[in-house]
Amino acid sequence: MRAVAVLAVIAAHATIPGFGGGFVGVDVFFVLSGYLITRLILGSIETDGRFRVGAFYARRARRIVPAATVVLTITMIASVVYLNFLDVIDASRDAVWAAFFGANLRFATEGVDYFSLGESPSPVQHYWSLAVEEQFYLAWPVLVALAVLLTRGLRRSVDAEGQRIKRGAPVRTMMLFALVGGGASLAWSVHRTVEEPTSAYFSTFTRAWELAAGVLVALALHHRAGIRWRVVTEPLALAGLAGIVVAITAYDTSMAFPGYEALLPVLSTAALIVAGAHAEVRPLVSRVLSTTPLRTIGDWSYSLYLWHWPVIVIPQVHMGRPLNVTETLIAIALIFQFAYLTHRFVEQPFRTGTFWRVREWRGLVLYPASLALVLPAVLGGYNVAEYLGSERGNDRAITTDEYGITDEDQVVGLVEASVEAARVGARIPSDLTPDLLNLSDDIADVGQCNYQLPERPVCERGDVGSDKVLVVTGDSHARAWIPAFEKIAAEAGYATYYFVKQQCTASFVDPGRLGTGDPWPECEDFHRWVVDRVTELHPDLMVVATSPPPAGVYDDSGTLVTSREGVHDQLAGGFDDAFATYAPLVDRLVLLEDVPRLPEEPGACLAAHDLMRDCTFGPTDYNEEMRQVSVDAAVRAGLDHVDPTSWLCADDQCPVVIGSTIAYRDRSHITSTRAGELWWPLGVALGLIKDPNAERKARDKTTDAPTEPTEPAAPDAVGPTAPSSPDTSPAEPTR
Numbered sequence: 187m188r189a190v191a192v193l194a195v196i197a198a199h200a201t202i203p204g205f206g207g208g209f210v211g212v213d214v215f216f217v218l219s220g221y222l223i224t225r226l227i228l229g230s231i232e233t234d235g236r237f238r239v240g241a242f243y244a245r246r247a248r249r250i251v252p253a254a255t256v257v258l259t260i261t262m263i264a265s266v267v268y269l270n271f272l273d274v275i276d277a278s279r280d281a282v283w284a285a286f287f288g289a290n291l292r293f294a295t296e297g298v299d300y301f302s303l304g305e306s307p308s309p310v311q312h313y314w315s316l317a318v319e320e321q322f323y324l325a326w327p328v329l330v331a332l333a334v335l336l337t338r339g340l341r342r343s344v345d346a347e348g349q350r351i352k353r354g355a356p357v358r359t360m361m362l363f364a365l366v367g368g369g370a371s372l373a374w375s376v377h378r379t380v381e382e383p384t385s386a387y388f389s390t391f392t393r394a395w396e397l398a399a400g401v402l403v404a405l406a407l408h409h410r411a412g413i414r415w416r417v418v419t420e421p422l423a424l425a426g427l428a429g430i431v432v433a434i435t436a437y438d439t440s441m442a443f444p445g446y447e448a449l450l451p452v453l454s455t456a457a458l459i460v461a462g463a464h465a466e467v468r469p470l471v472s473r474v475l476s477t478t479p480l481r482t483i484g485d486w487s488y489s490l491y492l493w494h495w496p497v498i499v500i501p502q503v504h505m506g507r508p509l510n511v512t513e514t515l516i517a518i519a520l521i522f523q524f525a526y527l528t529h530r531f532v533e534q535p536f537r538t539g540t541f542w543r544v545r546e547w548r549g550l551v552l553y554p555a556s557l558a559l560v561l562p563a564v565l566g567g568y569n570v571a572e573y574l575g576s577e578r579g580n581d582r583a584i585t586t587d588e589y590g591i592t593d594e595d596q597v598v599g600l601v602e603a604s605v606e607a608a609r610v611g612a613r614i615p616s617d618l619t620p621d622l623l624n625l626s627d628d629i630a631d632v633g634q635c636n637y638q639l640p641e642r643p644v645c646e647r648g649d650v651g652s653d654k655v656l657v658v659t660g661d662s663h664a665r666a667w668i669p670a671f672e673k674i675a676a677e678a679g680y681a682t683y684y685f686v687k688q689q690c691t692a693s694f695v696d697p698g699r700l701g702t703g704d705p706w707p708e709c710e711d712f713h714r715w716v717v718d719r720v721t722e723l724h725p726d727l728m729v730v731a732t733s734p735p736p737a738g739v740y741d742d743s744g745t746l747v748t749s750r751e752g753v754h755d756q757l758a759g760g761f762d763d764a765f766a767t768y769a770p771l772v773d774r775l776v777l778l779e780d781v782p783r784l785p786e787e788p789g790a791c792l793a794a795h796d797l798m799r800d801c802t803f804g805p806t807d808y809n810e811e812m813r814q815v816s817v818d819a820a821v822r823a824g825l826d827h828v829d830p831t832s833w834l835c836a837d838d839q840c841p842v843v844i845g846s847t848i849a850y851r852d853r854s855h856i857t858s859t860r861a862g863e864l865w866w867p868l869g870v871a872l873g874l875i876k877d878p879n880a881e882r883k884a885r886d887k888t889t890d891a892p893t894e895p896t897e898p899a900a901p902d903a904v905g906p907t908a909p910s911s912p913d914t915s916p917a918e919p920t921r
Contacts, residue, residue: 187458187475189483191215194434196494196521200514207437210451212315213396213444214430215491217455219319220326220400224360227330228408231356237334239327240550246323247552250488252536253528254316255556257492258284259563261309264496266567268504270793273306274571275623278564284313285560287320294388306503306790312495314388321390322397329367333359361405368398379445383702392444396452403456407463414467423461423469429454442702489525489533497521506790575623575793581613583846584798597867598832604841608802614792615846620859625789625848628857630668637687642715648675648682655725656680656874657772659716660692662855663780664731669858671729673865678874683723685716689736693760693816694767697735698746705740713764720771727872728768731778733854734812750808754815761819769823776872777820777827781856782835783809788842788850801842805835809854828871833864 191211198208226245231237258281265277283292293314337356375392378385386392413419433451441447462472474480483490497517502508509517536552586592586599589606593599620628635645648656648671658664658671665686675682689700690709699706720728738748739756747756769775782805791801820827834840834849834856842850849860869875 187214187218187455187484188487189480190430190475191218192487192490192494193483194430195491196518198434199494199498200518201508202514204435206439207434209439209443210430210433210437210448213448213451214455215315216319216393216396217400217403217452217459219322220397221404221459222400223323223326224401224404227327228357228404231330231334237327237331239331242327243323244550247550248536249533250316250320251552251556253489253492253532254313255559256528256532257489257496258310258313258560261496261500262560262563262567264500265309266570268500269306269309270790271571271574272622272625272789272793273503274567275575276306277309278568278571280308280310280313281560281564284310284317285557285564287317287324290314290317290321290388290390294385306787307499309496309499309503311499312491315491318388318390318393319397322394326397326401329363330356330360333363357405357408361402364398364401364405368395368402371395371398375448376445379442379447380704383442383445383699383704386445387443396444396448399452399456400459403459407460410463413460414464416467416469419461419464419467419469420471422457423471426454426457426459426461427471429457440702442699442704486522486525486529489528490521493524493528494521497524572623581615583615583617584612584843585845595867597864598836600845601832601834601841602836604798604844605802605836605839608798608839608841612798613796614798614801614843617846618792618843619847620857622789622792622848625851625857628848628851628859629855630665630858630861632665632668632684632686635684637685637712644683644719646681646683648672649679650681652679652681654678654680655723655727656682657685657720657723657725657728658682658731659685659720659728660730660732661686661690662688663733664692664729664778666781666855666858667731667778667861667868669862670865670868673862674869674872674874677865677869680726680874683719683725685719687712691735691757691760692730692732692764693735693757694763695735695756695760696740698737698740698748700737703737703746703748717767717771720768724771724773726773727874728772728775729778729872730764730768730775731780732816733780733783734809734815750811754811757812757815758819761816762822765819765823765825769825775823775825777816777825778868779817779827779829779831780809780813781830781854782806782840783854784840784842784850785853787853788848789852792842792848798841798843802839803842804838805840828868830864830868833867834860 191214194205194208194211194214196208197205198211227237227242230242262277262281265274269277280289280292283289289310293308293311333356337359371391371394375386375395378389378392379387413422429450433454437443437447458471461469462475468476497520498509501513501517584600584604584607586596586603589603589610591599591603591606593602633645633647634643656671656675658667665684665688668684668686671682671684674680687709689697689706690712691697694713697706697709698704734753734757738746739753739760741747741752741756747753765775765777784803785806786801786803788801795801817827817829834844840849842848844860847860847863848857851857866875870877
């Protein structure tokens with residue numbers, strides 16, 4: 187069964203067709219761990235009449251720590267050699283959590299961070315499941331010891347009255363603990379998977395019931411030989427194997443997991459264990475799973491699991507693309523070779539005691555020894571990465587004078603100069619703002635009004651108490667502009683309110699939940715809440731800034747629409763509804779068009795390249811088309827719209843670095859630093875800041891006007907450039 191589980195996991199992560207649900211192999215491992223550990227504990231109690239927690243921890247350390255330490259250390263070294271310094275820094279932080287059995291806590295926190303979704307996968311991410319098991323190994327023996335103590339005290343009190351308590355009392359107490367804890371965990375898993383699926387995937391509390399299932403099977407089979415009727419064991423084993431196979435082949439990463447979906451692989455694994463428990467009446471499935479090749483792979487399963495992820499992920503991140511068929515086969519061959527060597531020369535010697543002849547409990551020293559090996563490798567990798575990040579030449583910031591740009595608009599001129607620097611092969615400036623090492627933290631502050639949380643306070647900012655009110659609403663792309671609006675509000679004297687919710691587009695549509703595509707009613711609830719707040723505030727100006735929903739939208743029939751044409755049509759109707767709803771509630775409504783989207787992650791590009799041309803891109807076609815949808819809706823509603831394109835791009839080229847400022851923190855969000863630099867042109871475009879050159883520009887425009895009448899510009903077009911027309915190139919894949 188361990189062989190089936192680990193092969194499924196490897197196949198899924200190697201993206202072998204037909205194994206999209208191979209990640210359920212981890213769930214099989216959890217059930218097996220709960221079962222085997224409980225059997226070991228029960229055997230110890232039966233043999234010695236007591237349970238020695240220290241000896242148990244020592245055996246676990248000998249079994250788990252050496253191989254995990256070796257793989258973690260080598261993975262860090264390989265990361266320093268093959269990954270860019272930003273990925274090495276992230277891997278170093280992840281490795282520290284892994285070394286302290288807390289990787290799942292780290293990834294649960296990182297996973298719910300919407301702004302981390304575009305980052306490269308960590309080469310030690312798979313340690314999350316080891317962390318869950320280790321936390322179980324720490325907690326369950328304590329509960330077992332408590333059960334033994336409770337029943338021992340009960341036995342003494344009963345013996346004093348001349349009676350005897352039944353021998354199975356500790357088992358019943360353990361079963362009570364497992365039932366209560368497992369039931370609570372399952373309920374929490376179902377709830378949390380719906381509310382926050384990414385966090386739930388890594389959580390110990392949402393996974394504990396899977397381990398408890400194995401515990402309950404072990405306790406139920408204690409003092410029992412298993413089912414003796416082949417008429418029961420054969421179909422039970424076949425059903426168990428079939429359930430696991432169905433989960434492996436039918437599930438995929440788009441579903442919310444674990445939740446109730448995990449019941450299939452968990453219960454199927456339990457059924458297989460029960461069916462094969464009798465030593466003499468073993469079903470055909472059990473005999474097949476006991477063949478030599480599968481037993482060998484099962485013996486290697488721990489090392490296979492440890493090696494498979496870094497061997498697959500590090501080359502992918504290094505090359506910036508998935509492995510092809512040949513590379514995948516080579517990677518799988520290396521996984522098995524490394525696993526054999528680790529099992530033969532690390533796992534077995536430590537587990538059998540070949541490396542020492544001392545008391546068993548001294549195996550506990552393996553853990554501090556592990557830290558003594560891993561932490562220097564982690565710190566060394568981190569320091570090397572920081573050095574590489576800080577020593578990137580002495581190139582000064584790009585200026586308009588250097589490249590002969592004479593545009594009177596200095597903001598636009600600096601963008602043009604940066605594009606010209608890319609064209610002539612200039613190096614990326616070394617003194618970047620924000621610092622590349624801190625790029626992931628350059629996110630606009632929302633203070634107490636983080637509407638990702640259940641609470642919805644109303645925070646007044648800007649010129650607090652002013653009778654002029656500005657409201658900004660939309661998704662995370664609206665949030666990105668907050669630094670600009672804060673400066674505009676201070677200059678123009680506006681009280682500001684930022685009603686922004688990540689992933690929740692301002693268009694009145696029902697978006698799918700990011701990561702799963704499941705219905706997300708919280709977005710619709712947020713829209714209604716914003717309408718109520720705007721009705722109360724009646725702002726002088728309301729600015730809508732948003733992006734297309736990343737996981738598709740639901741149509742009126744309740745079908746998730748992800749096609750380019752389908753999303754286009756749904757968004758158009760949603761913008762019409764939103765503008766029609768907001769317009770009567772405000773004095774003035776303006777659309778701030780979405781910023782161009784980049785095809786690559788800017789941080790990874792800057793970490794891997796030295797030349798401006800390598801990190802200057804054309805905007806993606808899909809985002810340009812979706813942006814035009816919002817513009818067309820604004821024109822239909824007679825609203826002003828501001829196009830920020832020329833503040834970020836020139837000649838259809840968008841440099842990641844403008845001057846010496848990193849303009850984008852990921853593919854679609856501008857940095858808070860760049861937003862803060864754009865407060866003046868944005869304020870002028872919105873009519874909130876007076877342009878001192880406005881009169882001169884008007885005179886120049888009159889002087890340069892053609893003698894013959896021309897078609898006037900649309901009165902609702904505001905901003906430096908007109909939006910580009912969409913094209914019909916294939917849609918960008920959904921994130």
